Amino acid sequence: MTAGATNSLVDVAGLRVGHAQRVGDGYRTGTTVVLAPPGGMVAGVDVRGAAPGTRETELLDPRNLVERVHAIVLTGGSAYGLSAACGVMERLADAGIGFPVEGGVVPIVPAAVIYDLGRGGVFRAVPDGRLGAEAYDAATWSPDSWVNGSVGAGTGAVAGGLAGGIGTASVVLPSGVTVAAMAVVNAVGSVLDPAGGRLSGTRYGLPGEFDHLREPREEEVAAWQGATVTSFNTTIGVVATDLTLTKAQCGKLAGVAHDGLARAIRPAHTMVDGDTIFGLSTCALPFPGATAPGSPERGATAFDGAVRSTSAEGAAGSAPAPVGAGRNAPGAAGLHDVLAAGADVFSRAVAHAMLAATGRDGAPAYRDVFPSAWGN
Structure with a gap:
């Protein structure tokens, strides 16, 4: 297996990522948006932390109506930051993208937050709708949408x-299916191997991915004193694939990605974390042998309506279809491969976040604390 072209979430064709942040004047926070391809994307969610902050997650229950979402928002600001999703929703609505209803469309924008209140000096300096709109705009043009580090959320x-x-991080499976993850790492737990200073997530790297790193010197490990629990935290993210999945299977993908989170962060899912992961499918690739909705081999069903994001002009008379249902769903072996990859790419994404982070007062970068990990 190899990584995709950018080793990032945008290796899942059709996904776009935008970051916006504010630093200074009391701010140190930001927002990240994942935009769906023109047809929208199937989504599921799994919440494991005891202190989550989320929006629209109930819609992702397989028992509920909406089959496609149009964006995912990851943001700072704790519960205050959920308003960033309103800016993304406004941009989508202006573009005529959303769930068709009488008179127009309603964009479906699930969101999750991290707790970063006060880290720029002012407690209420948080993301808002304007910052969400900036992240949306960046997703439509930015060549740096794959960037790692202290950006966006x-x-x-x-x-x-x-x-x-x-x-x-991303991986291309032997079948040609791509699986990728993006993690916003803000954990109360340690990202370090308990036996040393190595990043736990690097153990799941692809050949050559982390070969430039080595075990830090013992004196650096001994000098580092990890933080104790002082506030709420939370790690959030997404794991995505181009293979056609149902909402239930996207939920399972999100759940297995939590295994990757727990491999890279210890402890995970604590009482002061709101760990939340979204599972996404762009449905670009049918499982081998699957038939398309409405084809003669499969036969039309009452649910074979419009499955793409719909403009206001085309909303009337269209209905969402449960993508990936029946013979479109992947077999057990194919799904197993995607799930296994989902856990590993999330662990790798956590490691890349820590390697690229920028240090500051009270929160030094991994590279600054363990310079010998690079051979220095």
């Missing part, structure tokens, strides 16, 4: 006393 992140941030 990871701007004010801290992980076990070290500077946290956003990390991404």
